[in-house]
Amino acid sequence: MTAYKSDLLRQLDARGYIHQTTDAAALDALASKEIVPGYIGFDATAPSLHVGNLVSIMLLRRLQQAGHKPVVVMGGGTTRIGDPTGKDEVRKMLTDETIEANISSIRTAFEQFLTFGDGPTDAVMVNNHDWLGQLGYIGLLQEVGTHFTVNRMLTFDSVKLRLEREQPMTFLEFNYMILQGYDFRHLSKTMGVRLQMGGSDQWGNIINGMELARRMDGAEVFGLTTPLITKADGSKMGKSVSGAVWLNREQLPDYDYWQFWRNTDDRDVGKFLRLFTDLPLDEIERLESLEGSEINIAKIALANAATELCRGAEASALAAETARKTFEEGTSGGDLPTIDVSTEISVIDALVALNFVASKKEARRMIQGGGARVADAAITDENAMISAQSEPVKISAGKKKHGLIRFG
Numbered sequence: 001m002t003a004y005k006s007d008l009l010r011q012l013d014a015r016g017y018i019h020q021t022t023d024a025a026a027l028d029a030l031a032s033k034e035i036v037p038g039y040i041g042f043d044a045t046a047p048s049l050h051v052g053n054l055v056s057i058m059l060l061r062r063l064q065q066a067g068h069k070p071v072v073v074m075g076g077g078t079t080r081i082g083d084p085t086g087k088d089e090v091r092k093m094l095t096d097e098t099i100e101a102n103i104s105s106i107r108t109a110f111e112q113f114l115t116f117g118d119g120p121t122d123a124v125m126v127n128n129h130d131w132l133g134q135l136g137y138i139g140l141l142q143e144v145g146t147h148f149t150v151n152r153m154l155t156f157d158s159v160k161l162r163l164e165r166e167q168p169m170t171f172l173e174f175n176y177m178i179l180q181g182y183d184f185r186h187l188s189k190t191m192g193v194r195l196q197m198g199g200s201d202q203w204g205n206i207i208n209g210m211e212l213a214r215r216m217d218g219a220e221v222f223g224l225t226t227p228l229i230t231k232a233d234g235s236k237m238g239k240s241v242s243g244a245v246w247l248n249r250e251q252l253p254d255y256d257y258w259q260f261w262r263n264t265d266d267r268d269v270g271k272f273l274r275l276f277t278d279l280p281l282d283e284i285e286r287l288e289s290l291e292g293s294e295i296n297i298a299k300i301a302l303a304n305a306a307t308e309l310c311r312g313a314e315a316s317a318l319a320a321e322t323a324r325k326t327f328e329e330g331t332s333g334g335d336l337p338t339i340d341v342s343t344e345i346s347v348i349d350a351l352v353a354l355n356f357v358a359s360k361k362e363a364r365r366m367i368q369g370g371g372a373r374v375a376d377a378a379i380t381d382e383n384a385m386i387s388a389q390s391e392p393v394k395i396s397a398g399k400k401k402h403g404l405i406r407f408g
Contacts, residue, residue: 003270005028005029006031007031007067008031008036009027009028011066012224014274016227016274016275017062017095017226018226019225019228020053020224020225021224021225022210022222023222023224026072027195027222027224029303031066035068036068036194036195037194038069038070038071038189038197039070039072039193039195039196040198041078041128042056042073042074042075042106044099044102045094046102047250048246048247048251049107049248050107050246051171051244052238053238054237054247054276055237055276056197057109058113058275058276059116060114060123062074063292064121067121067122069120069122070123071125071191072114072123072124072126073127073183073187074103074107074125074127075125075128075129076099076103076129076130076181077130077131077133077179078132078180080094080099080129081175084200085236097131097366107125108248109248110125111194111396112309112310112311112312113309113310114129128179128315131186132179132182135182140178143181144181144212144216147211147216148177148208167404170229177204177226178208180403181205181211183209184196189217189219191220194220194221195221196224198208198225199229200226202226203223203225206223206225209221216384218329220293229275231268232265232266232267233265245257249311249382253335254315254319254335255305255336256322257307257310257311257321258319258320261299261302261303261306262303262323262325263299269287269295269298269302270287270304271297272306273287273301273302276305276306277307277309278305283307287302298344303316303319303320318335322336337354337403337404338403338406339404340407341388341406341407342400343407344388345386345405346380346385346386348363349361350366350386350395351363351366351397354401356397356403364382366398367380368382372396372397373395374386374394374396375394376396388407392404392405
């Protein structure tokens, strides 16, 4: 590891957050002597962020833990355009009302990870529509457009990939990098923000904003990116077999969130403990050294700590107890995902409704393979029905997914 002087970069380096930095020595010196306001932008395309966004949220948490100021930038303006990075198709347009409702919902998740307020190191949340929405088109072209060349913009992966695949890219999306660059310049000028952070795919956008701030205002600002976070099997963070792993409990029950971390691949446990929990590094080293069946102790520690950060201590403890009862005692814990139905329901429909499978076709394959159980009894009939009963009925998909069907 590099011998950084500041608590900020030492902590980020030790926990595996750093992929690229611009002038690391100068940033290290700045963070050693004064409070550094740093920001990350998040678009509001859904009512919740997901686990794929979590490394960025944890970056802001580490920034605050090291005595600096996190600035959460919600893309009320840029969401209206759509970041083409990593996308194969044009993003669907959202109404202003939907975007505002999404931002309000997303804030509740940030409040679990950051301390908001008016103090020098308290987090703040801003909406880039407040300044982007005030820009006149001609004024933007005159003031900002002259600092971007089409030649360079065409070299960006987000543009190049679309063109190589002969997939459409609207002129609206093409402007995204200009507006994101303007965000950094605006925040630097109005709030004294010195650092933008983000995933490795945002490096080009971050550099654009740094250069714009330097050219227009002579500001010295910095950029830092995290490595691409993938699971050991090569899949992207934030996804599970059933879909996105949402941070808000309205989109994903606490038990399912806990279970996502509990099911971590053995090879990922140490990395995820460093990135997604506040456990001390020496404790993490002890946990990741466990072998054989004892690695499950480390996985439970990961699930408990990650769930406590996102959902609170009570939710974490209840999910852990539910898992213990389900797996150790064979009973049904009270925090299992539950669906309410008024009459009988087919096993296939129940599996789909609980998000244990993505489709009825997948449910049939699970039944055919012997992976579906109702009240711990194997189901082999694709047409099997679960009749209404006075007590909730437990349904399982494989060894790790369990839910309840409640009639009434």
